[in-house]
Amino acid sequence: MKNTLNIIPYKFPILTAFIFGVFSFVYGQNQPNIIFILSDDAGYADFGFQGSREFKTPNLDKLASQSIRFTQAYVSAAVCGPSRAxxxxxxYQQRFGYEENNVPGYMSASGTTGDEMGLPLDQKLISEYLKEQGYxxxxxxxxxxxxxxxFHPTKRGFDTFYxxxxxxxxxxxxxxxxxSSRKEDRMERGFGGFEESKQYLTDALAHETVQFIEAHKAQPFFVYLSFNAVHTPIEAHPDDLKKFPKLKGKRKTLAAMTLALDRACGKVFDKLDELGLRDNTIIVFTNDNGGPSDTNASLxxxxxxxxxxxxxxGIRVPFLMALPNQQQKHTTYKYPISTLDLFPTFYNLAGGNEKQILDLDGVNLLPFVTGENKSRPHETLYWKKEVRGAIRHQDWKLIRYPDRPAELYNLAEDESEVNNLATTHPDIVNDLYKQFFEWEVSLERPRWMLKHQYEKDAIERLDKYRN
Structure with missing residues (x-):
């Protein structure tokens, strides 16, 4: 492991003021509003703040200048549903049997079928905890x-669902x-009340979010803005397509969809500024998994x-966290974190003690990003889908496959995973195999599976887009 600072100021030596400001807020002011924005299937490189020169994301780029940008942020699954669980x-969703398989699945060990598969009801969600905190x-x-x-959101701690x-x-x-013949595709206001938006959906979601913020500006609120953008189907607004005359095909459409996503985020940020809520709000923006380059041309x-x-x-994602009072401007955090960490971080900011929730795998990020705790938030991270799996321990990463020998990479020196070191470090391979297996045998059996054809498809996608 390299001996590098885990926090790097972009331009100015603001760390001391940042630490003081954050802890003054956490312990001295009212509960902050929480805005959690999740994009869907976006590419790691497809935002301006991530280095893209093709895509236009001015609102998120501005947020990045006001945020901690995490360069090694991970999701807990490489596909949508389990990551969100x-x-x-x-x-880790595998602990309660939610393997890296979306719902509804194909085969169920519990005897449930189709729409009856979902996030188990014995799991208490962050929305429920925050509601208990007065949000x-x-x-x-x-x-x-x-x-x-x-499984409906309004039965899982959400007061409002659109x-x-x-x-x-x-x-x-x-x-x-x-x-569409699928009922679950229909837009819904609350429990039932099916309706259809009269505008482009990404804009409609921003509109509804802004209305909610306006209605609840006098009390702490938690908004989970869960975009389906930029997931397939590849559909962009015609006006947005005109903004990218030099791009073609799926890449052009994806750029236009990303522009709409950015515009929607900007509407939310502008409403917070208009109401004077920005300094008392934490904003997190991230993505649910890596971009599916074959289906939406993401990079x-x-x-x-x-x-x-x-x-x-497949598992590392863009991640921005703008803490209250904007003491975090232009700061980069280098150590690995997980989206599992959002739960304890939000709960702590809301005034709860995350340490009293004994079975969390995530950690409260505040002591780490302020520099109070200079160690890594996670020494080890895990991923698993049936036979396939991966473990990252410090900077070493082992990937287990069903159709070939395991691979070993040193991510500090090779984040693109080009140089497989498995044959030159067999001792590390053995150690990581054992560590992964010890974690694996502690998990519940998957509650449902998918057809094996999907595993074959995943391996073929991996080989085609691995570098």
Whole structure:
């Protein structure tokens, strides 16, 4: 492990003021509002603040200048549903049988079928904890945690829901020219109350979020703005497409969809500024997994791999955290973190003691980003889907496959995972194998599985897009 500072100021020596400001806020002011924005299937390199020169993301770029930017932020799964289950519970989702398989799955060990598969009801979500802390809670957009009524967001701690229960849908209203036979694709206000947006969906979600903020400006609120952008189907607003005359095909459409995503985020940020709430609000922006380069032309460079595999391009994501009072401007955090850490961080900011929740796998990030704790938030991180799996211990990463020998990489020297060191460090391979197995045998059996064809598809995608 390299002996480097875990926090790096971009331009000015503001760390001392930053530490004082954050802790003055946490211990001396009212509960902050929490805005958690999650994009869907975006590429690691497809934002201006991540280095893109093709895509236009001015609002998120501005947020990055006001944020801690985490350069090694990981999700707990390489696909949408399980990743979101980890975020909402603060736990490795495999611990309660939510393997890296979306719902509804194909085969169920518990005997449940189809829409009856979902995030288990015995898991208490961050929305429920924050509601107990006096927060008004809202979810706008994609749910993907089960289609049955008992899994509904308004039964899982969200006071307000405007979105759809499934995992993907059209960005335009359904009609005779744009049909869908799946009930979970329908836009829904609250419990039931199906309706269709009269505008581009990404903009509609921002509109609903802004209205909620306006209505609840006098009390602490938690907003989970769960975009389906930029997940398939690849559908952009015609006006946005005109902004990218030099791009073609899927890449052009993706750029336009990303511009709409950025515009929607900007509307939320502007409302916070208008109401004078920005200095008492934490904003987090991240993505649910790596970009699926084959389906939406996303770029994950310099990382290899894509969504659905455990190379860095499948599990490392853009991540911004703007803390209250904007004491964090232009700061980079270098050590690995996980989206599992959002749960304890939010709960701590809300006034709760995350240490009293004994089974969390995430950690409160505040002591780490302020410099109070100079160690790594996580010495070890894990990923698993059936036979496939990965473990990162400090800077060493082992990837286990069903059809080839394991691979070993030193991420401090090779974040693109080009130089496989398994044959030159067999002792490290053995140690990591044992450590991974000890974690694996502590997990619940998967509650449902997918057809093996999907595993074959994942391996083929990996080989095609690994570098």
């Amino acid at each position: 980890g975020i909402l519970t603060g736990k 008004k809670t809202a979810l706008f957009g994609k749910w993907h945690m089960g289609n049955a009524d008992r 979105g759809f229960r499934g995992g993907a849908r059209s960005y335009y209203e359904f009609n005779e020219n744009n049909k 994950n460079k310099p990382l290899g791999g894509t969504k659905a595999n455990h190379l860095e391009g």
